[in-house]
Amino acid sequence: MGQYLLRRLMLVVPSVLGISILLFTVLALAPGDPFEELATNPNVPAEVRANLRAKFGLDDPVAVRYVRWLGAMLGGDWGFSFASRVDVDELILGRLPTTLLVIGSSQVLALLIALPVGVYAATRPYSLFDKIASTLAFAGFALPTFFTGILLILVFSIQLDWLPFVYRSDISATGWQFFWEHFKQALMPVAVLGLFQGASWTRYVRSAVLDVIRLDYVTTARAKGLAERAVIVKHVVRNALIPVVTLVALQMPAIFGGAIVTEQIFRVPGIGSLLISAILANDTPVIMAVTFVFSCLVILFNLIADLLYGWLDPRIAYR
Amino acid sequence: MAGSIPASPTASAALAGGAAVRAKPASLGREAWRRFRRHRLALAGAAILLFMVLAVLLGPWLWQVPINEIDFSARLKGSSWRHPLGTDDLGQDLLARMLYGGRISIAVGFAAMLIAVIVGTIVGAISGMSRGSVDAALMWLTDLFLSLPQLPLLLLIIYLFRDSLKVLVGPEIGVFILIVAVIGGFRWMPVARLVRAQFFSLREKEFVEAARALGASTSRQVVRHILPNSLGPVIVAGTIDVAAAIIAESTLSFLGLGFPPDIPSWGRLLYDAKDYLDIAPHWALFPGSAIFLVVLSISYIGDGLRDALDPRKVM
Numbered sequence: 188m189g190q191y192l193l194r195r196l197m198l199v200v201p202s203v204l205g206i207s208i209l210l211f212t213v214l215a216l217a218p219g220d221p222f223e224e225l226a227t228n229p230n231v232p233a234e235v236r237a238n239l240r241a242k243f244g245l246d247d248p249v250a251v252r253y254v255r256w257l258g259a260m261l262g263g264d265w266g267f268s269f270a271s272r273v274d275v276d277e278l279i280l281g282r283l284p285t286t287l288l289v290i291g292s293s294q295v296l297a298l299l300i301a302l303p304v305g306v307y308a309a310t311r312p313y314s315l316f317d318k319i320a321s322t323l324a325f326a327g328f329a330l331p332t333f334f335t336g337i338l339l340i341l342v343f344s345i346q347l348d349w350l351p352f353v354y355r356s357d358i359s360a361t362g363w364q365f366f367w368e369h370f371k372q373a374l375m376p377v378a379v380l381g382l383f384q385g386a387s388w389t390r391y392v393r394s395a396v397l398d399v400i401r402l403d404y405v406t407t408a409r410a411k412g413l414a415e416r417a418v419i420v421k422h423v424v425r426n427a428l429i430p431v432v433t434l435v436a437l438q439m440p441a442i443f444g445g446a447i448v449t450e451q452i453f454r455v456p457g458i459g460s461l462l463i464s465a466i467l468a469n470d471t472p473v474i475m476a477v478t479f480v481f482s483c484l485v486i487l488f489n490l491i492a493d494l495l496y497g498w499l500d501p502r503i504a505y506r
Numbered sequence: 507m508a509g510s511i512p513a514s515p516t517a518s519a520a521l522a523g524g525a526a527v528r529a530k531p532a533s534l535g536r537e538a539w540r541r542f543r544r545h546r547l548a549l550a551g552a553a554i555l556l557f558m559v560l561a562v563l564l565g566p567w568l569w570q571v572p573i574n575e576i577d578f579s580a581r582l583k584g585s586s587w588r589h590p591l592g593t594d595d596l597g598q599d600l601l602a603r604m605l606y607g608g609r610i611s612i613a614v615g616f617a618a619m620l621i622a623v624i625v626g627t628i629v630g631a632i633s634g635m636s637r638g639s640v641d642a643a644l645m646w647l648t649d650l651f652l653s654l655p656q657l658p659l660l661l662l663i664i665y666l667f668r669d670s671l672k673v674l675v676g677p678e679i680g681v682f683i684l685i686v687a688v689i690g691g692f693r694w695m696p697v698a699r700l701v702r703a704q705f706f707s708l709r710e711k712e713f714v715e716a717a718r719a720l721g722a723s724t725s726r727q728v729v730r731h732i733l734p735n736s737l738g739p740v741i742v743a744g745t746i747d748v749a750a751a752i753i754a755e756s757t758l759s760f761l762g763l764g765f766p767p768d769i770p771s772w773g774r775l776l777y778d779a780k781d782y783l784d785i786a787p788h789w790a791l792f793p794g795s796a797i798f799l800v801v802l803s804i805s806y807i808g809d810g811l812r813d814a815l816d817p818r819k820v821m
Contacts, residue, residue: 205650213663325809329802331753333760333773334794337780341791345784437652444657448757452780462658463761466665478662481655489653 195493206482211253266472275476286457289376290446296381297388305392327386332445336379336452350375354455376453380445391434395427429499436492439485541814548810551803558800562608571602592788603770610771611752618751621690623744626697634705648695656692663688664763681765689754697743704736738815745808749801756797772797
C-alpha cells in the first residue's frame with residue numbers, strides 16, 4: 188500500500204504542472220494587463236509603471252515568467268489582493284475552512300442518501316420504490332443548484348421563516364446556541380449541494396449494484412446460507428463501490444462548481460464567493476490563486492479516490 | 507411506408523404499415539425509433555422538448571410584446587391577461603423575455619454540444635486509430651482536462667477574454683461565441699473517451715479488416731466503416747451534453763458573468779429575479795421551471811436513446 192501511495196503521489200506532480208501551465212497560458216494569452224488598475228490610474232506616471240513592469244519582470248519571455256510564477260506559488264508567495272489590500276494566501280486560508288466544511292458535510296449527506304436508496308432500489312429493481320427513487324433522482328439531477336437554492340429560500344426563509352438565508356460568520360451567541368445557529372445557517376447550502384450530488388450518486392449506486400448482484404459469486408454467497416444483509420453489505424456493495432468511486436472522482440470538478448454557486452446564493456464566505464467577488468472586482472491575483480486552489484483540491488480528491496480504490500480492491504494496489 | 511399509400515386508408519393503414527416494416531427490415535433509424543417509442547418517459551420528454559423549441563422559435567411572432575418595453579405602472583405584477591407570466595422590476599413582460607431567452611439558452615445548449623461532439627470525435631478518432639505516443643499524449647490531455655475545475659476556469663476565461671471579444675464582434679455575438687466555445691471546450695472529454703474505446707474494438711472487427719484487405723485507405727475505413735458504427739454512444743453523450751451546456755450557461759448567467767442584462771437568457775432572468783424573491787417569486791419560478799423542464803426532458807430522451815441505440819438490448 189505504501190508503494191502504491193508513493194506511485195500515485197508521483198503522478199500528482201505532472202497533473203499539477205499541467206494545470207499550472209494551462210492556467211498560466213490562459214493568463215498569458217489573455218488581452219489586457221494585470222497592471223491595468225495601475226495603468227488606468229492617472230496618478231501613476233508612465234515611467235513609474237514602466238519601472239514596476241521591469242521590477243516584476245512583466246516584459247520577460249513567457250517561459251521565464253511561468254517559472255518565476257510557479258516558484259512563487261510553490262514558495263507560498265501568492266501575491267497581494269488589489270481589492271482588499273491583504274495577502275492572497277491569508278485571504279484564501281481564512282475562507283478555505285468554510286468551503287471545506289460545506290462541501291464535506293454535503294458529500295456526507297449525499298452519501299447517506301445515495302448508498303441506502305441506491306442499494307435498496309437495486310435489490311428490488313422495477314418495484315414501486317425503485318421507480319419513485321429513479322424519478323426523484325432524475326428530477327434532482329435536472330434541478331440546477333441555483334434553482335433549488337432559490338426554491339429552498341422561497342419556502343424555508345420567506346414563506347415559513349424557519350432558516351436564515353444569509354450565512355453569517357460573526358455569530359455572537361456562545362455554547363450550544365452558537366452551534367445551533369451555525370447548524371441552522373449551514374442547513375440549506377449543505378442540503379442544496381448534498382441533494383444534487385445524492386441524486387446523481389443514487390443512479391450510479393443503483394446501476395453498479397445491479398451489475399454486481401447477478402454475478403455468480405453472489406449466488407454462491409447466498410447458497411452458503413449467508414444472511415441477505417451480509418451478502419449485500421459485504422459481498423455486493425464493496426465491489427459495486429469501485430465504479431461508483433470512479434464516477435464520483437470524475438464528478439469532483441462539478442461538485443466544486445456547485446459549491447461556488449451555492450456559496451454565491453447563500454452568501455457563504457468561502458473561496459467560491461471569493462472567486463466571484465474577485466472577478467467582479469478585476470482582482471487578478473486572487474482569481475488566479477483561487478482557481479489554482481480549486482485545481483489542487485480536485486487533484487487531492489482524485490488522489491483520495493485512488494486510495495479508496497486500493498482499499499476497495501487490493502488487486503489494484505499490488506499491481 | 508413512404509410512397510405506399512393504400513386505396514382505402516381506413517381499412518388497411520395498419521396492415522400496410524406492418525407490411526412496410528416487414529418489407530424493409532431493420533434500417534437502423536427505424537429500428538431505433540421503434541425501440542425509442544417503447545420508452546414512454548423519453549417520448550414524453552421528446553414531446554415537451556419539441557414544444558419548448560417550437561415555442562421559443564415561433565413564440566416571438568405570436569406574442570409580439572417587445573422584451574424591453576418598460577412600464578413602471580405594472581412593476582413586479584403576477585400573472586394577468588396582459589402579462590401571462592407577470593412582469594419584472596421595470597414592468598417588462600416576462601413571457602416575451604422568457605421566449606427570447608429560451609432561444610438563447612437552447613441555442614447555446616445545441617451549439618456547445620456540437621463543439622463538444624466534434625472536438626471529442628476528432629480527438630477520440632485520432633487517438634483510437636494511432637497507437638503509441640500520439641494516443642498516450644492525447645489521453646493524458648483528456649485526463650488533464652477531466653480533472654480541471656471547470657466552473658472556476660470558465661469564469662476565469664470569460665473574465666479575461668470578454669471585453670476584447672466584445673470589441674471585436676459586438677456584445678451579443680461576442681458573448682455567445684465565447685460562452686459556447688468555452689462550454690463546448692470543457693465537455694469534449696467523455697465523447698473522446700467513448701469514441702476511442704469504440705474505435706479500439708471496431709478497428710479489429712472483421713468488416714473493417716475486409717475493407718482494409720480490399721485496399722480502403724485509413725480515412726475511408728474511418729469515415730465509411732468505423733465512425734458510423736461508433737456513433738450510438740456519441741449521440742447519447744451528445745444529448746446529455748445539451749442539458750449540461752444549458753445548465754452551464756444558466757450558471758454563468760446566474761453568477762452575473764454570462765449574458766448581459768439586455769439578453770435575458772433563462773439564467774440571467776433568475777439572476778435578476780433573486781433579489782425580489784419575497785415580493786415577486788413568479789419572476790424566479792418561471793425561468794427556473796423552464797430550465798428544469800428542458801433539462802429533465804433531455805435527460806429522459808438520453809435515457810431512451812441509450813436503450814434505443816444499443817442493438818444488443820432485446821426489447
